[in-house]
Amino acid sequence: MQYIIVGIGGQGILFSSKVLGKIAIDRGLSVAGSEVHGMAQRGGSVISHFKIGEYKSPLVQVGEADILVAFDQNEAVRNLQYLRKGGTLVVNVHDEKAFENASLRSYIEARGIDVRSLKGYDLLKKHMGGNFLFLNVLLLGAMSGAGIGDFSYDEVAKAVKDLSPSKFEEDNMKVLELGREATHKK
Amino acid sequence: MTEVLQTVTKKAILLGNEAIARGIVEAGCLVATAYPGTPSSEILPAVAKYADEMNSPMAVEWGVNEKVAFETAMGASFAGARSCAVMKQVGLNVAADPFMSVASYEMNGALLLVVADDPGPHSSQTEQDSRYFAMFAKIPCFDPASAAEAKEMVFDAFALSERFKIMTMLRPTVRVDHCRQDVELGELQKQPGTVRFEKDASRWVSLPAKVRINHPKLNKKIADIREAFETEFGKYNYEVPPKKEGVLGIVASGVSFSLVTDILKGMGREDVGILKIGTPQPLPVKMVASFMEKYPKVLFLEETYPVMEMQMPDRTKILGRWNGVVPSAGELLPEVIAEIVSKVLGPGAPEAPETEMLKSAIQELGITPRKPMLCPGCPHRASFFAIRQAIPNAINPSDIGCYSLGVNQKGLDTVVAMGASVTVSSGLSLVSRITDDKRPIVATIGDSTFFHMGLLGLVNAVYNKHPLVLAVLDNSITAMTGGQANPAVGTKLRKGDEGRVVDIEQACRGCGVSHVVTLNAYDVAAGKAAVKEAWEYAKEHEEPAVIIFRYPCMLLRHEQAKIRVMVDQEKCVGCKFCINFFNCPGLVFNDAANKAVIDDRFCVSCGVCRSVCPHGAIVEASGEGR
Incomplete structure (x- = not known):
């Protein structure tokens, strides 16, 4: 299983691959991934590669990702070529109109991409006082809650709990549940 | 992680840099030093963490720059301690002086240099290949293909250093440093030999007569190491033979080996053989030559320079950089390697027809990659705004750090190397002395960069009487690399190890700067006034003046007052002044409106943006309104 996680530096995307990694290793699986650190982290486009299984390299090739998790819809579109045919996109949407673009729709259709969107900013504004640092946990909740990927919601919940600093644990659990409830097929 | 000591092997998912750190600690290293720099920055903090967990007696310290860090480790190795210095590729440029000299020494304790390269580059000013530096100095270099291999190589690099009494290099690239992989954990080993500095001027004092003896010895050592790499290091240098008759051979080192292995598997090619090389310098030439004999053509994949390729006496069969098959710049990403391999093997797979649709979508939606920028709330943004608005016609040399991103605030004109803000300013002040160009010079430098190399430039400017203003952007952390301590912070890495703060203001005064002002970086009005005043002082007295803009980095997540702001849509005239000169991710332009x-x-x-709008349109929001 190959994942690509994209977003904007500062959105906390590294935490997501940490959670997936923890679950995989607890199951005794081999993992390899690649992260962005340093200057590129400062508000720019960031991309994490994450592979579970017998791979040598830490990078996902274009057209081979099973799942693309996007913290930002523009980054989702910019990196859509990573998804294999029939892959799944989990995306935080802030402007739904963009997905009405005819070229984008025909690409998604031609590649048979399953798009699962959620309005993360609205949800966090409504339920978490607009603390958008919870986007990572929200997306993990949405993904596992919708049965996307290798991991069950319960496994993700346990890993998030284990990796959360104690002062964020309760909030993280709440946001995870929000994510689970929110996923809808677009 | 304390349970580590109870079990012999245990797997953990580690960042490549953590795997290297784990190797350094397990190998019984006694002194580890570094200066942070992406992609190497996470190594030393992880060394300290593991050393604490495993009760290692080792010392772990940030040096104020790479030369200092390197020489500290080098000094410890003279006393027989297994020692290690860590830096990024451009850091080795700073440490090049002692590095080149000590290469020919008959070493006592092991000295390992871990230098992380940044093909791409992702976070660097150069794309240089440090393996060339190993070749230049005539020392051996290990080139890991994975996190696990990097950890293993640490042990061998220490052992090889002791065996041949020579400094060794481990050269991971960014994809190894920042990969996350499962790695086996081991126990703490005790370093061999006794640790005590023995006086021996014939060994530790480098004079030309000594070099004339040492250089031939060094040549013999590196020839012997080449021989050892030919025969003894099968775990790093090995063939992966093809299942069918081979049509292509590939010699690959580093992460390129891992990538091409997965790519060939994905393509289902069973007629390509691979020779994996983990010790590219000195290259086991005989091993490579005999591999090459088996194939009609041989592709060389390595990052970033043709280090292996160049060591082969006969390159006629080689497909590589010398004949343009492999690009001579940029990272060897999976798609780049896939394209090279496809071309070499015959007509590549046609591009999927739908690719054009995605390209159109990206264009139609106006989506571009987001450039890195200063964080929302970053004090540097306020400082750049104040500096730029105080003297709009000033020349603004700057330096290496987060604040290099001040280019988005149009707040800087030059960035070259650590400390070059002050020295470029000196050069410009000399030009103004002999020409009509009397523009003010206001340079910017960060707190860590100030201590790294800025201080010397400042002494030079005081000595030579260069009128310039140096603004030290003191966010009390080495921010760009992820928040490491430095002399302005004063903390150290190991538990219970205390450092001491070196005060920037005192340091400037000690260097002879008379005009030194410290202020709150968020206070834009005070910043503007201070810049004007400092330049007047510098010009009048013909000497450098210093302003310290102090405010903690946003990444430290300190508590601060929340001042909700809004743009008064009535007052906003759409002039984009705030976008052009303040450029905050939290402040955007609505083209439609x-x-x-x-x-x-x-x-x-x-x-902070309340003090930015010339029309007073950015104001504190009341209630829920925006």
Whole structure:
């Protein structure tokens, strides 16, 4: 299983691959991934590669990702070529109109991409006082809650709990549940 | 992680840099030093963490720059301690002086240099290949293909250093440093030999007569190491033979080996053989030559320079950089390697027809990659704004750090190397002395960069009487690399190890700067006034003046007042002044309305932008309004 996680530096995307990694290793699986650190982290486009299984390299090739998790819809579109045919996109949407673009729709259709969107900013504004640092946990909740990927919601919940600093644990659990409830097929 | 000591092997998912750190500690290293720099920065903090967990007696310290860090480790190795210095590729340029000299020494304790390269580059000013530096100095270099291999190589690099009494290099690239992989954990080993500095001027004092003896010895050592790499290091240098008759051979080192292995598997090619090389310098030439005999053509994949390729006496069969098959710049990403391999093997797979649709979508939606920028609430943004507005016609040399991103605030004109803000300013001040160009010079430098190399430039400017203003952007952390301590912070890495703060203001005064002012970086009005005043002082007295803009980095997440702001849509005239000169992710321009608006996805309510709008349109928000 190959994942690509994209977003904007500062959105906390590294935490997501940490959670997936923890679950995989607890199951005794081999993992390899690649992260962005340093200057590129400062508000720019960031991309994490994450592979579970017998791979040598830490990078996902274009057209081979099973799942693309996007913290930002523009980054989702910019990196859509990573998804294999029939892959799944989990995306935080802030402007739904963009997905009405005819070229984008025909690409998604031609590649048979399953798009699962959620309005993360609205949800966090409504339920978490607009603390958008919870986007990572929200997306993990949405993904596992919708049965996307290798991991069950319960496994993700346990890993998030284990990796959360104690002062964020309760909030993280709440946001995870929000994510689970929110996923809808677009 | 304390349970580690109870079990012999245990797997953990580690960042490549953590795997290297784990190797350094397990191998019984006694002194580890570094200066942070992406992609190497996470190594030393992880060394300290593991040393604490495993009760290692080792010392772990940041040096103020790479030369200092390197020489500290080098000094410890003279006393017989297994020692290690860590830096990024451009850091080795700074440490090149002792590095080149000590290469020919008959070493006592092991000295390992871990130098992380940044093909791409992702976070660097150069794309240089440190393996060339190993070749230049005539020392051996290990080139890991994975996190696990990097950890293993640490042990061998220490052992090889002791066996041949020579400094060794481990050269991971960014994809090894920042990969996350499962790695086996081991126990703490005790370093061999006794540790005590023995006086021996014939060994530790380098004079030309000594070099004339040592250089031939060094040549013999590196020839012997080449021989050892031919025969003894099968775990790093090995063939992966093809299942069918081979049509292509590939010699690959580093992460390129891992990538091409997965790519060939994905393509289902069973007629390509691979020779994996983990010790590219000195290259086991005989091993490579005999591999090459088996194939009609041989592709060389390595990052970033043709280090292996160049060591082969006969390159006629080689497909590589010398004949343009492999690009001579940029990272060897999976898609780049896939394209090279496809071309070499015959007509590549045609591009999927739908690719054009995605390209159109990206264009039609106006989506571009987001450039890195200063964080919302970053004090540097306020400082750059104040500096730029105080003297709009000034020349603004700057330096290496987060604040290099001040280019987005149009707040800087030059960035070259650590400390070059002050020295470029000196050069410009000399030009103004002999020409009509009397523009003011206001340079910017960060706190860590100030101590790294800025201080010497400042002494030079005081000595030579260069009128310039140096603004030290002191956010009390080495921020760009992830928040490491430095002399301005004063903390150290190991538990219970205390450091001491070196005060920037005192340091400047000690260097002979008379005009030194410290202020709150968020206070834009005070910043503007201070810049004007400092330049007047510098010009009048013909000497450098210093302003310290102090405010903690946003990444430290300290508590601060939340001042919610809004753009008064009536007052906003759409002039884009705030976008052009303040450039905050939380403040964006709505083209349709021709007005600036707050983007609450990114705004952190620092309130600084209230002092930015010339029309007074950015104001504190009352109630729920934006």
